[in-house]
Amino acid sequence: MKKSGMMRQEERMGYLFILPFLAMFAIFKLYPMIYGFIVSFWDRNSEMKLLDTTFVGFDNYISVLKSRSFWEAFGHSIVFSVIYIAFLMVFGFLAAVMLNRKFLGRTAVRTCFYIPYVTNMIAVGIVFKYLLNPTRGPVNAIFRLFGASGPKWFSSPVLALPAAAVVAAWAALAFHIITCLAALQEIPQDVYEVADIEGATPLQKIRYIVLPYLMPTLFMLLTITLINSFRNYTAIVGLTGGGPGTSSKVVSLLIYDDAFNFLKFSIASAEGVIFTVFIIIVNRIFTKARSVWENR
């Protein structure tokens, strides 16, 4: 009798303690998500219709899925994500392997690798627009030393999006390095010693020792990076503004434009819902792939 009373008391305290967090979460995070879903089924596609709105069912979804601009932005988002993820997975891992070796001033060098992570993409954008200025920037000055004129970077319809993805990935590199370094330290030292005795080359060590040990970490990083790659509004605004033209306009910019420049709030909400569903599906596929790989 006493025990169940104590249990009830613990349970009450359990709910009481999570209540403030859950209340704030429900009011300011969860409800807006549901609200977006609701708005996407109504017609709030002009300023007048904000108050006097009608239920239109899937009309907004149909016009989004039929619009060229949505699929263009969707394609740009995928290109951005693929380049962003590839850069981070490859160079995050390589940098971690190199920073794991002992050398003079390693701590200071690590700090230098981490600094871009704590800066914001607007300031980074200001600096990189300067560095990559096609005619006067220092990067193209190097190209001119060799007689080439150098690419137009953010002013080029072809290069703007990939360049933005690489700069955004560069700024996020520290997360991958730190995570991989922590995992590298878990590898028992004697495994390396055995490899040394067997005469393994550095590349063989990476292929047969480091990679297998780091696989779970890399898979986890891949899932996190996948989600982060869609949080790209600030990077694109800071670096290219979606241009030139619409050549680097990703879905997040399209949502912003449709809502706040064209006042098509319901269309923009539908775009948000469609893209969220897409993210959830891709994420499910990755999680599935991970569990298949782990149980193989």
Place this chain on the structure above:
Amino acid sequence: MGEPLRKKHIAFTALMWVLAVMMVYPFIMMVAISFRPAGQAYMPLFASGIMTTLRNYEEVLTHPNFFDWYRNTIVTVAVTILIRLVITLLAAYSFSRLRFRGKAAILAFLVATMMVPGETTMVPRYLYFQQIHILNTLWSIVLPETSEVFYLILLTEFFSSIPGDFTEAASIDGAGHGTVLFRIFIPLSGPAIATTVLFSFINIWNNFLDPYLFINRISMQLITPALQFFQEQGGANMPVQMAGSSLALIPVIILFIFTQKYFVQGVASSGIKG
């Protein structure tokens, strides 16, 4: 170490140093150009005849709203961290130490919502915040930031790693959960709390999307979106933009250099456990 190995090691060390300089090169340029007159913005780093001026900083600092942006940012950071810590510590204690029905399901649901980027919900958030009249106030930034699942997971993981003996001894003495949390858990959680504060500081300081969306009175703006505004207003004057960027970035970079330990711990622990 043999002679060829030694040479290889020196080459490797040199390579790492070159890479390190390349990582911070953009920020070196940023600071360097912020001290140049407008006409010399595009001259190389060590070109001869470069003049030094404080005019750009003067221009930024004398902007009528500059101190508003700084103050707004500091207030937002401080208030958010305070509320975030209180409600997240309570919830983390509950999730890590108390048994109640639905715990696992609630936690799993919260984690699942981390998948939804703020980018895709900006429209409903804007419309809703308009209805509850918090647009153009710092509350539109603070209140949604207080319940971040990332920090809940971070602190829950940390609390779970505290040995059970501590709490058992305390409950035998008849201490309530509030006492256990405040007298035992919080004093033991220095590193985790430091990580939370540091991460929160950096993230809120660098926050762009939310203030850009929800605040359109320039005197109410925070420092990062204000930089974007400065860029649009400042037009082509590169050194002034660089001075503004330096003033926005330097506090965070300095804070980071001195508290790196907690930063690395935070990333490593959130990373490894997924």
